[in-house]
Amino acid sequence: MPSDTPRAEPALELRDVSKQFGDLQALKSVSLRVAPGDSILLYGPNGAGKTTLLRVLSTLARPSKGKVLLNGEDVHSNPVAAKSAIGFVTHTTFLYGELTVRENLEFAGKLFGLTSIDKRLADVLDTFHLRERAGTMVRELSRGYQQRVSLARAFLHDPQFLLLDEPFTGLDAASAESLQGLMRRLEGQGKALIFSTHDFEQGKAIARRLVALENGKVRYDGPVSHAPIAVLRAADSPSAGALSASFP
Amino acid sequence: MNSLRVIAAIFMKDLRVEWRHRETLAAMCVFGLLVVFLFNFAFEPAGEESLRLLPGLLWIAFAFAGVLGFNRSFAAERENAALEGMRLAPVDPGAIYLGKMLANLFFMGIAEAVVVFAASLWYNFSFIPALGWFTLSTFFCTLGYVAVGTIFAAVAANTRMREVMLPVLQFPVAIPIFIAGVEASAGALKGDAPGDYASWIKLAASFSVIFLVLSYLLFEFVLEE
Numbered sequence: 001m002p003s004d005t006p007r008a009e010p011a012l013e014l015r016d017v018s019k020q021f022g023d024l025q026a027l028k029s030v031s032l033r034v035a036p037g038d039s040i041l042l043y044g045p046n047g048a049g050k051t052t053l054l055r056v057l058s059t060l061a062r063p064s065k066g067k068v069l070l071n072g073e074d075v076h077s078n079p080v081a082a083k084s085a086i087g088f089v090t091h092t093t094f095l096y097g098e099l100t101v102r103e104n105l106e107f108a109g110k111l112f113g114l115t116s117i118d119k120r121l122a123d124v125l126d127t128f129h130l131r132e133r134a135g136t137m138v139r140e141l142s143r144g145y146q147q148r149v150s151l152a153r154a155f156l157h158d159p160q161f162l163l164l165d166e167p168f169t170g171l172d173a174a175s176a177e178s179l180q181g182l183m184r185r186l187e188g189q190g191k192a193l194i195f196s197t198h199d200f201e202q203g204k205a206i207a208r209r210l211v212a213l214e215n216g217k218v219r220y221d222g223p224v225s226h227a228p229i230a231v232l233r234a235a236d237s238p239s240a241g242a243l244s245a246s247f248p
Numbered sequence: 249m250n251s252l253r254v255i256a257a258i259f260m261k262d263l264r265v266e267w268r269h270r271e272t273l274a275a276m277c278v279f280g281l282l283v284v285f286l287f288n289f290a291f292e293p294a295g296e297e298s299l300r301l302l303p304g305l306l307w308i309a310f311a312f313a314g315v316l317g318f319n320r321s322f323a324a325e326r327e328n329a330a331l332e333g334m335r336l337a338p339v340d341p342g343a344i345y346l347g348k349m350l351a352n353l354f355f356m357g358i359a360e361a362v363v364v365f366a367a368s369l370w371y372n373f374s375f376i377p378a379l380g381w382f383t384l385s386t387f388f389c390t391l392g393y394v395a396v397g398t399i400f401a402a403v404a405a406n407t408r409m410r411e412v413m414l415p416v417l418q419f420p421v422a423i424p425i426f427i428a429g430v431e432a433s434a435g436a437l438k439g440d441a442p443g444d445y446a447s448w449i450k451l452a453a454s455f456s457v458i459f460l461v462l463s464y465l466l467f468e469f470v471l472e473e
Binding site: 058059060062079080081082083084086088090092093094095096097098099103107108110111112113137153 | 338
């Protein structure tokens with residue numbers, strides 16, 4: 001017999017979220033719904049609130065006001081389910097310099113309670129072309145390689161929602177292209193992707209949806225292809241105030 | 249069960265990191281040895297006087313070696329925001345605390361053994377007759393000290409003057425442990441009947457249990473930004 005209670009559609013959601021740091025309001029009543037298959041470019045000038053928004057979505061930061069929901073449930077009331085479903089890459093790599101690439105990934109696998117670590121490890125090492133560097137200490141790797149390991153770490157537990165904060169930083173052209181291809185494929189796998197980048201053209205080539213942020217507020221949320229000309233113009237001069245100057 | 253795996257993973261990770269650079273243990277041991285060595289020169293104790301000095305100076309050495317160790321234990325976590333990486337995993341924050349605490353306890357145990365061995369040579373004092381009770385009392389006092397030190401090191405790691413903040417936060421809270429450590433060690437080393445100083449060991453054990461439970465429960469809030 002079917003249940004009377006409607007089942008919440010899988011989604012990661014910000015509901016009227018504000019985040020305050022002392023006197024600074026980094027996010028102002030932001031509402032956003034990320035569903036499987038979504039590919040979202042988070043765009044805005046420095047200080048717009050992109051990183052804060054991703055940190056709140058990732059559960060690293062608690063909102064000062066409002067809620068973060070995963071499948072209709074508050075992520076802070078069931079953090080285990082939420083954290084298992086989210087992978088996060090940010091400016092910092094979350095890696096231990098004194099451990100090798102393999103040891104870092106094995107450690108992350110244990111934290112995520114992965115049962116078949118070896119198989120998963122082999123997959124991500126291949127995906128991010130890290131097999132040859134698996135035995136190298138992370139501190140001996142270039143910034144680009146460290147970023148790849150950080151990405152491998154985020155993909156290790158096969159999360160449903162991937163949050164990437166400036167994922168192309170430090171990557172060479174070949175690695176950036178490989179990551180772009182991977183990000184495009186995620187959509188087909190029913191995974192949700194939300195990422196920020198300063199390179200609007202690069203972001204546009206991957207994302208189908210654009211969320212433009214400025215001063216902690218969402219200025220535009222819709223298809224990239226339908227982005228108002230004002231947003232595209234502001235993208236050419238990504239200084240603070242450029243978006244609001246474009247929107248009356 | 250998963251929490252036990254997480255505790256073991258963090259403990260083994262800390263041991264591996266320490267094995268690679270050996271900074272923490274080296275600093276702890278050198279500092280501890282320096283205290284014991286300098287006191288030996290300053291007082292040139294012999295016989296009974298050694299017995300009078302040793303409990304106090306051992307605990308001075310343990311206390312400062314501990315501060316160095318606790319500060320270092322979170323230095324590797326601060327680099328590349330690795331502690332945040334752990335927070336992203338679906339693990340009980342208390343398990344992170346217990347993993348870090350056990351690693352600190354292990355390093356403290358090694359540093360203490362080195363310091364005690366050096367003290368027995370420089371002060372010409374045999375710990376062997378009192379080894380059982382001395383070890384028991386030192387274990388419980390160290391457990392309490394590490395329980396407090398680990399959580400305050402995590403608090404201090406988020407502050408700008410973390411190296412200064414840790415002793416300022418930690419020492420006042422750890423005073424009962426230091427007193428219990430000195431009194432119980434003195435009783436054990438003098439060869440007193442265990443009943444005479446058992447109350448100090450009980451105090452240290454109770455303190456340890458209280459701080460372990462409190463820290464386990466509160467660590468989630470310490471990690472919050």
